Amino acid sequence: MSVLRRETRHMLFTVAPGALFILVFLVLPSVYLVGMAFLSSGPYGLPTLPLSLQSFRELAGFGFLGWSPGNLYTLIRSVWQTLLATALVILLAYPAAYYISTRPARWRPLMLLAIVVPSWTNQVIRSVGWMNIFAPGTPVSDLAALLGLTAPQMGLFPSQFAVIVGLVYNFLPFMVLPLYAAFERLDTEQVEAARDLFASPVAVFRHAVFPQTLPGLMAGIVLVAIPAFGMYVVTELLGGGKATMIGNLVARQFAQASNWPLGAAGAMIMIAVTLIGLKVLRDLGRRLSGDREVVL
Amino acid sequence: MSAGRLENGLRAFWIVLLVFLYAPLAVVVFFSFNSINSSARFAGFSLQWYEQLFRNEAIVAALTNTVVLAMVSTIIAVIIGGLLGYGFYRYRLGRLSWLVWLIYLPVIMPDIVFGIAEMTFFVAINERLGILSPGLGTMVIAHVTFQVPFVALLVNARLLSLDPQLFEACHDLYAGPWQRARFFLLPVLRPAILSSFLLALTLSIDDFVISFFTAGPQSTTLPIYIWSAIKKGVTPEVNAIATLMIGSVFLVAFFSLLVQHGPSGGRPSKGGRRA
Numbered sequence: 267m268s269v270l271r272r273e274t275r276h277m278l279f280t281v282a283p284g285a286l287f288i289l290v291f292l293v294l295p296s297v298y299l300v301g302m303a304f305l306s307s308g309p310y311g312l313p314t315l316p317l318s319l320q321s322f323r324e325l326a327g328f329g330f331l332g333w334s335p336g337n338l339y340t341l342i343r344s345v346w347q348t349l350l351a352t353a354l355v356i357l358l359a360y361p362a363a364y365y366i367s368t369r370p371a372r373w374r375p376l377m378l379l380a381i382v383v384p385s386w387t388n389q390v391i392r393s394v395g396w397m398n399i400f401a402p403g404t405p406v407s408d409l410a411a412l413l414g415l416t417a418p419q420m421g422l423f424p425s426q427f428a429v430i431v432g433l434v435y436n437f438l439p440f441m442v443l444p445l446y447a448a449f450e451r452l453d454t455e456q457v458e459a460a461r462d463l464f465a466s467p468v469a470v471f472r473h474a475v476f477p478q479t480l481p482g483l484m485a486g487i488v489l490v491a492i493p494a495f496g497m498y499v500v501t502e503l504l505g506g507g508k509a510t511m512i513g514n515l516v517a518r519q520f521a522q523a524s525n526w527p528l529g530a531a532g533a534m535i536m537i538a539v540t541l542i543g544l545k546v547l548r549d550l551g552r553r554l555s556g557d558r559e560v561v562l
Numbered sequence: 563m564s565a566g567r568l569e570n571g572l573r574a575f576w577i578v579l580l581v582f583l584y585a586p587l588a589v590v591v592f593f594s595f596n597s598i599n600s601s602a603r604f605a606g607f608s609l610q611w612y613e614q615l616f617r618n619e620a621i622v623a624a625l626t627n628t629v630v631l632a633m634v635s636t637i638i639a640v641i642i643g644g645l646l647g648y649g650f651y652r653y654r655l656g657r658l659s660w661l662v663w664l665i666y667l668p669v670i671m672p673d674i675v676f677g678i679a680e681m682t683f684f685v686a687i688n689e690r691l692g693i694l695s696p697g698l699g700t701m702v703i704a705h706v707t708f709q710v711p712f713v714a715l716l717v718n719a720r721l722l723s724l725d726p727q728l729f730e731a732c733h734d735l736y737a738g739p740w741q742r743a744r745f746f747l748l749p750v751l752r753p754a755i756l757s758s759f760l761l762a763l764t765l766s767i768d769d770f771v772i773s774f775f776t777a778g779p780q781s782t783t784l785p786i787y788i789w790s791a792i793k794k795g796v797t798p799e800v801n802a803i804a805t806l807m808i809g810s811v812f813l814v815a816f817f818s819l820l821v822q823h824g825p826s827g828g829r830p831s832k833g834g835r836r837a
Contacts, residue, residue: 284645284665292667391785398601
């Protein structure tokens, strides 16, 4: 072993434990999962040989009874709910981040903490909170019924509305933090200059604020949209059958429905969509910032 | 002027936002003291759910599991992840430089895919070798796997902000690797280690999906207990358990404020130490 240079030994000592951990307990399992997608579903839904593309056919909706669009709808719904929730998060996070960045410096850490603390509680507990608020007979549900938004005596969950609220609630802090970081570094002279030139508030935002906060926004979208797309807990607890996302579809194959290869194929689709999403964001970021590289 | 209107609007917006953020938690805490099992009507103050909770052995076991899982996985992750962050900073990896990309993998992978990959892998290993049967052990492994990258990134970021000449100074003073770690690295990395400890801890406490898929019958944690109670439709103590967990999060939040602003916190205090 003395052949190894001291430097190399130290490198192995520091890097090896972490790298091995991730290799053995994440890369290897992922490779196994990918392989599983190409196996057949045996008794009890466990993967067996021979190799087949059956899972992907099934995932695309081809079953015993011919083609059904159910899974395709689930995928489209996942993307749609992710986009909607992300857009709402952006709308809430911009004024919040701006407001925090304009407060006296000693208040800012406390305000940021106030934004972040709810996200430190467990996901399940956050959903339980909204279940309490949206249950039948609560003031909020009664108000919704009074306004004719729901039938009387009905709660506001399970519903797609509750899922969107849950998603926004879960991921808001991940947008506020990077946007705040961008606002803190904001070059206010540009904004002043725009104001002096009698730019309308919209124009000030578009030409002076938005380009400067774009890197923060892009980072925020990545932090919000990726986990939102893979959401399981919120949809399971707050959504009914009409709000299921692909994460629930995949999970079901390993629990009730039990078809591991089908679930593995679904997981691959999730990863693929996530990677495509990252690529789209990257291109979008480049285009919006005029070919300058933006994070990612 | 419109600046004043904007200011007032933003303040109102901020208050509404705080209500939105804290209402779900407040409602859970409030109804945990309800004398009936309802979240629509408050019938009177009572501690009965808390009494039931501490008499319920399953819940006490779940509480223990939650704490053990969070602490053990966080400590392991901080050690392994800290070393990794340091190694990536200090040494040229040469042909192994692709390893750096490894730490982004757990970050971009959806929870559910992560959990399922771990679960199927553990099952496959267990069938063939008889080790890694689902339980606290597999949960710790899974948690460490998703905590390590965040710790490594934080420690690495802190190192990148240091003056590289400090390392040469250590060398010039004939500090060996252990002395360098003891007298230079640990002190300068202390804030990063503390914050990565808190981050890893909250990641572990926040996680449900990965725990859920890697848990065994004996290793139920509080979130898993709440989950199955909801699924079975038996919910009396759920608000009380949730309140305890919310309370512990507020303790961590308070502690993190102390870390940031305490007497020996990360940044130098106002007066400066120039004497």
